[in-house]
C-alpha cells in the first residue's frame with residue numbers, strides 16, 4: 001500500500017504512553033508536518049505550544065477536568081469525574097494548537113495542522129491522541145492565567161491539542177467506517 005495512505009489508515013488514538021520522552025528530532029518532524037498543513041488564504045494562523053513539563057501537564061489535566069465537570073455533555077462530565085482519567089493519558093509531551101482569532105478560518109487551519117501531526121507521528125512510530133478536552137480550560141475563567149503561563153500569544157485561542165509519546169499499547173483495529181457517506185455526481 002502507498003506509505004501515506006497506510007499511515008493515515010493505521011493511525012489510531014493512543015491512550016497509554018511510556019514515560020520515556022520522545023526524541024527532539026522526532027518532535028521536530030511532527031511539528032514541521034503541522035507547519036506544512038494547508039490554511040485559508042495561506043494565513044498559517046496557528047501557534048504551537050510544546051509542553052514537556054509533567055507538573056504543568058498534570059496541572060492542566062486537573063483544570064481540564066474541572067471545566068469538563070460543568071460542560072454540557074454527559075460523556076465529558078463522566079470522564080471528568082473519573083479520578084483515574086488523565087486528560088493527556090500521562091503522555092510525556094503535549095502540543096497545544098492555538099489559532100489567530102482574527103484570521104479567516106483559524107479553527108479549520110488548526111485542525112488541518114493537528115491532523116498532519118497525528119499522521120506524521122504515526123509515520124515515525126510515535127503514539128498520539130487528539131485532545132479536544134483541554135480547550136475547555138481556555139474558554140473558562142482560568143483562560144488568561146494559562147495563556148500567560150504557557151506563553152500563548154495575545155489574540156490566539158487554543159483550539160486543539162495532541163498528546164505524544166511512545167506507545168505503551170499496540171494500535172487497535174480501526175472502527176468500521178460508516179456507510180453511505182459519499183455520493184458522486186458524474
Ligand SMILES: Cc1cc2nc3c(=O)[nH]c(=O)nc-3n(C[C@H](O)[C@H](O)[C@H](O)COP(=O)(O)O)c2cc1C
Nearest residue numbers: 011012013014015087129130131132133134174175
Ligand atoms: C476534534 C476532536 C477532539 C478530540 N478530543 C479527544 C479528547 O479530548 N480525548 C480523547 O481521548 N480523544 C479525543 N479525540 C479522539 C477521538 O476520540 C478519536 O479520534 C475517535 O474516537 C476515533 O478513534 P481513532 O482516532 O482511533 O480512529 C478527539 C478527536 C477529535 C477529531
